[in-house]
Amino acid sequence: MKKKGNKEKQIQEKYLQLGLIIDQPKQGEGNSNDGNTARRFFSDPETAAAITGVDYDLIKRFKIILEVISCSRKINAKKFGDYANKTAILYNEKYQWRYMPSTVHKILYHGEQIIQHNMLPIGDLSEEAQEKRNKDYRFFREHNTRKISRYHTNEDLITILLCTSDPYMSSIRQKWKSPSIELDEEAKELLEHENQDYLEEIFTKIV
Structure with a gap:
């Protein structure tokens, strides 16, 4: 246990020099191991492998898999399944x-089946929208609700959340340009019809 603690401390110190806080408690928010930390960690597999001692190829493969399942584009299930299977091996x-976490097991061994049975890409089924909605919740509760009673506060909050999430209101709202992220060449090889607008095809099937 002491050897493990020393190794963990060394990794934390090395990453702290690069401006990245690893596995540290945050007051009122759990710890520092969030999505942003993971993205920065996997963005540089060479540095991650050098600091942690984990195999470079394994880190690079996990980086590719994360890029693919987060990119909101149609994935080639067969290619992804083969790539994930080789990563598991x-x-x-x-x-x-080392015990394989259940989430990693699900992606590596059952990712192909999940992709085949989902009408939308995995990236469109993430909790990102829900997480972003938390900021709206706090803002609306502070600035757009009556504070005369808890009932009126919740009533106003639910009303404005329903209005802002209405499909028609969303369709006429100004589209915000999100920063585009260039995918790795290996990640692009696992995609299917990269530049094709697949949503029209999906909604046609639904109707």
Whole structure:
């Protein structure tokens, strides 16, 4: 346990020099291991492998998988399944002694089936929209609700959340340009019809 603690401290100190806080408690918000920390960690596999001692190829493969399932584009299920299966084999060869987390197991062993049975890309089914909605909730509660009673506060809050989430209101709202992220070449190879507008095809099937 002492050796493990020393190794963890060394990793934290090295990443702190790069401006990244790893596995540290945050007051009122759990710890520092959030999505932004993970993105920065996997953005530079060479540095991650050098600091942690984890196999470079394994980190790079996880980086590719995360890019693919987060990009909101149609994924080639067969190619993704083969890539994930090879990643699982590499994981078991290098770190058979380490228990594979259930989430990682689901992606590596069942990702192909999940992609095949979903009408939308996995990236469109994430909790990102829900997480962003929390900021709206706090803002609306502070600035757009009556504070005369808890009932009126909740009534106003629910009303404005319903209005702002209405499909028609969303369709006429100004579209915000999100920063585009260039995918790795390996990630692009796992996509299907990269530049095709697949939503029209999906909604046609629904109707």
